[in-house]
Amino acid sequence: MIGNTILLALREIKRNVLRSFLTILGIVIGVGAVITMVTIGGGATLQVRQQIASLGSNMLIVTAGKRMGPGQTSGASLFKEVDATAIDAEISDIAAVAPVTTQSLKAIFGNQNWTTAVVGTDNRYLRVTSRALKTGRSFNDGELRAGAAVCLLGETVKKKLFGSQEALGERIRLQKFSCEVIGMLEGKGQSSMGSDQDDLVVIPLRTFQRRVSGNQDVAMIQISVREGASTDKAKRDIERLMRDRRHLSPSDEDNFTVMDMKEITNMLTGTTKMLTALLSAVAAVSLLVGGIGIMNIMLVSVTERTREIGIRLAIGALEREVLTQFLVEAVVLSSFGGLIGIALALAGSLWLSAVLNVPFVFNGGIVLIAFLFSALVGVIFGYFPALKAARLDPIVALRHE
Amino acid sequence: MNAELKTGAQTQEESANVPPTALATPQPENLVAFRGVTKVYGRGDASMQALRGIDLDIAAGEFVAIMGPSGSGKSTAMNILGCLDTPTSGSYLFKGVEVGVLSRNQRALLRRHYQGFVFQGYNLLNRTSALENVELPLLYRGASSSDRRARAREALETVGLTGWETHSPGELSGGQQQRVAIARAIVTSPEVLLADEPTGNLDTARSREIMDLLTKLNRERGITVIMVTHEPDMAAFATRIIRFMDGLVASDQPNRRESS
Numbered sequence: 113m114i115g116n117t118i119l120l121a122l123r124e125i126k127r128n129v130l131r132s133f134l135t136i137l138g139i140v141i142g143v144g145a146v147i148t149m150v151t152i153g154g155g156a157t158l159q160v161r162q163q164i165a166s167l168g169s170n171m172l173i174v175t176a177g178k179r180m181g182p183g184q185t186s187g188a189s190l191f192k193e194v195d196a197t198a199i200d201a202e203i204s205d206i207a208a209v210a211p212v213t214t215q216s217l218k219a220i221f222g223n224q225n226w227t228t229a230v231v232g233t234d235n236r237y238l239r240v241t242s243r244a245l246k247t248g249r250s251f252n253d254g255e256l257r258a259g260a261a262v263c264l265l266g267e268t269v270k271k272k273l274f275g276s277q278e279a280l281g282e283r284i285r286l287q288k289f290s291c292e293v294i295g296m297l298e299g300k301g302q303s304s305m306g307s308d309q310d311d312l313v314v315i316p317l318r319t320f321q322r323r324v325s326g327n328q329d330v331a332m333i334q335i336s337v338r339e340g341a342s343t344d345k346a347k348r349d350i351e352r353l354m355r356d357r358r359h360l361s362p363s364d365e366d367n368f369t370v371m372d373m374k375e376i377t378n379m380l381t382g383t384t385k386m387l388t389a390l391l392s393a394v395a396a397v398s399l400l401v402g403g404i405g406i407m408n409i410m411l412v413s414v415t416e417r418t419r420e421i422g423i424r425l426a427i428g429a430l431e432r433e434v435l436t437q438f439l440v441e442a443v444v445l446s447s448f449g450g451l452i453g454i455a456l457a458l459a460g461s462l463w464l465s466a467v468l469n470v471p472f473v474f475n476g477g478i479v480l481i482a483f484l485f486s487a488l489v490g491v492i493f494g495y496f497p498a499l500k501a502a503r504l505d506p507i508v509a510l511r512h513e
Numbered sequence: 514m515n516a517e518l519k520t521g522a523q524t525q526e527e528s529a530n531v532p533p534t535a536l537a538t539p540q541p542e543n544l545v546a547f548r549g550v551t552k553v554y555g556r557g558d559a560s561m562q563a564l565r566g567i568d569l570d571i572a573a574g575e576f577v578a579i580m581g582p583s584g585s586g587k588s589t590a591m592n593i594l595g596c597l598d599t600p601t602s603g604s605y606l607f608k609g610v611e612v613g614v615l616s617r618n619q620r621a622l623l624r625r626h627y628q629g630f631v632f633q634g635y636n637l638l639n640r641t642s643a644l645e646n647v648e649l650p651l652l653y654r655g656a657s658s659s660d661r662r663a664r665a666r667e668a669l670e671t672v673g674l675t676g677w678e679t680h681s682p683g684e685l686s687g688g689q690q691q692r693v694a695i696a697r698a699i700v701t702s703p704e705v706l707l708a709d710e711p712t713g714n715l716d717t718a719r720s721r722e723i724m725d726l727l728t729k730l731n732r733e734r735g736i737t738v739i740m741v742t743h744e745p746d747m748a749a750f751a752t753r754i755i756r757f758m759d760g761l762v763a764s765d766q767p768n769r770r771e772s773s
Binding site for chain 1: 592595597598617618621622623624625626628630632636637638640649650652653658697
């Protein structure tokens with residue numbers, strides 16, 4: 113009986129192809145929009161995760177001053193290189209520690225110049241930030257100790273200063289001093305915050321302290337926690353150690369901050385997810401509108417087919433059989449809308465993910481949910497018209513013109 | 514009766530609801546029995562009494578023509594006979610079952626299993642082939658698709674429409690449409706065929722063909738035919754003519770069937 117009812121519904125839909133299509137348009141758009149939003153949102157979240165992972169997801173960054181809010185820190189004394197050494201020596205489960213200090217400087221080669229971030233650190237920096245050398249070599253111990261005028265170039269800086277020319281072995285000017293390019297860094301692309309991670313020049317820490325800053329300070333210490341170890345524990349240990357080293361009494365607040373990349377990851381993915389949910393909710397409203405469209409057309413259909421319903425009732429159809437017929441018709445209609453919406457959404461998200469440069473993540477769960485929801489919309493909004501049909505008086509219905 | 518009602522998958526719970534009083538007084542000798550049936554439409558001052566107390570017995574195998582002017586109550590009586598409506602007072606026994614106390618769905622089951630309907634306006638489903646129209650009642654009986662097809666073809670053959678199975682009502686003449694409607698009414702092998710002005714929209718020649726068909730079904734298959742008509746020529750085919758007047762039976766006479 114239900115097979116027959118579905119066949120009957122399909123036949124009825126086929127009779128009014130254009131009207132049926134217009135009826136389900138709302139559902140098509142609703143389902144399509146929800147799936148597209150969730151798919152693109154999922155891709156964006158994944159991208160944020162990947163970018164942060166490429167930055168080093170188990171990275172801790174120790175900065176001076178208490179973090180007051182976004183971008184705000186209270187003034188406090190900076191670190192020294194020995195602080196990094198102490199962390200390396202006293203904290204367990206640490207893979208690498210790098211003292212880092214940076215400043216924005218103008219780099220010049222020939223008649224080209226480019227303002228970039230100059231990073232004073234040592235070879236451990238490459239390990240902490242999971243960077244590799246494309247060509248050339250990293251600093252040797254002599255260069256690090258002596259503060260030699262040598263540097264490693266990021267891809268962007270190389271492109272801006274040298275174009276397609278070979279940079280290895282050339283000398284570039286960094287403000288007041290010139291240094292030899294001994295290595296090229298592998299490109300890392302854009303960060304999740306949109307900044308170019310390849311726009312940097314790395315020089316030995318001592319070189320930076322002598323020739324750029326003129327003091328012994330280290331602005332921050334970057335730490336990569338060993339794979340599988342708890343970053344939370346490492347973070348607590350570092351906090352304890354730094355309080356100790358900075359001679360803070362128990363009543364004093366921290367005058368430094370240990371940031372966990374995981375927290376930043378969660379914060380950023382959380383934002384992306386919230387945006388996705390919000391947009392999906394807006395899209396879901398169109399599903400509701402689509403449902404009302406279906407109810408409208410089903411009511412028209414019941415009026416148009418009053419005589420047919422009268423015939424069916426006179427022949428001996430039960431109320432629930434007429435109810436089922438119209439309900440199935442509404443559900444078949446809305447499910448069709450769901451299927452078309454899914455097809456459109458998949459095509460749309462493939463296209464959008466290519467345009468927005470976001471990975472395409474197929475989410476089978478949301479496809480299933482959207483389909484079931486479209487069928488549910490048919491049940492909910494088809495019920496009232498179907499009930500109206502089933503409750504018709506056959507005598508009156510048969511007389512209907 | 515009760516056992517027969519239980520045929521079909523969904524009928525069980527419905528027949529279980531038939532009140533015992535309805536089943537305790539079977540009068541199988543008469544297919545149809547009206548006892549003081551009245552029907553009042555509306556309430557208070559606006560009420561209209563369509564039937565004023567009808568007593569009527571129709572036995573299985575009869576061919577009854579119900580005649581009378583408009584407003585005489587013949588259509589109302591037909592609706593009650595067809596279990597589409599219930600009496601305001603009095604009792605209507607169909608195969609010994611009190612129809613007045615049955616629910617809407619129980620009455621639908623009576624129609625489904627024992628009655629066939631033919632209307633003045635044919636009432637076929639548009640844009641649906643003749644065969645599918647005839648199959649419709651079998652669909653509600655839960656017959657298999659091959660069984661439906663075979664029985665529908667047989668019914669169309671009986672009404673002389675072999676070769677027209679795939680035509681939709683729009684492609685058929687009025688006479689042919691009424692034949693499809695008759696095929697639909699008899700495909701379930703009903704005990705009674707209720708025809709409401711079956712020739713009302715047809716010319717004389719087509720009307721005679723339809724009446725010949727009804728006569729044949731009555732004679733050869735023993736189907737009880739109850740037909741409302743206002744044309745004496747058509748009533749002449751019946752074995753009994755009942756005239757209604759102002760909601761009462763004015764006359765009830767046997768008729769010598771016109772030879773055909």
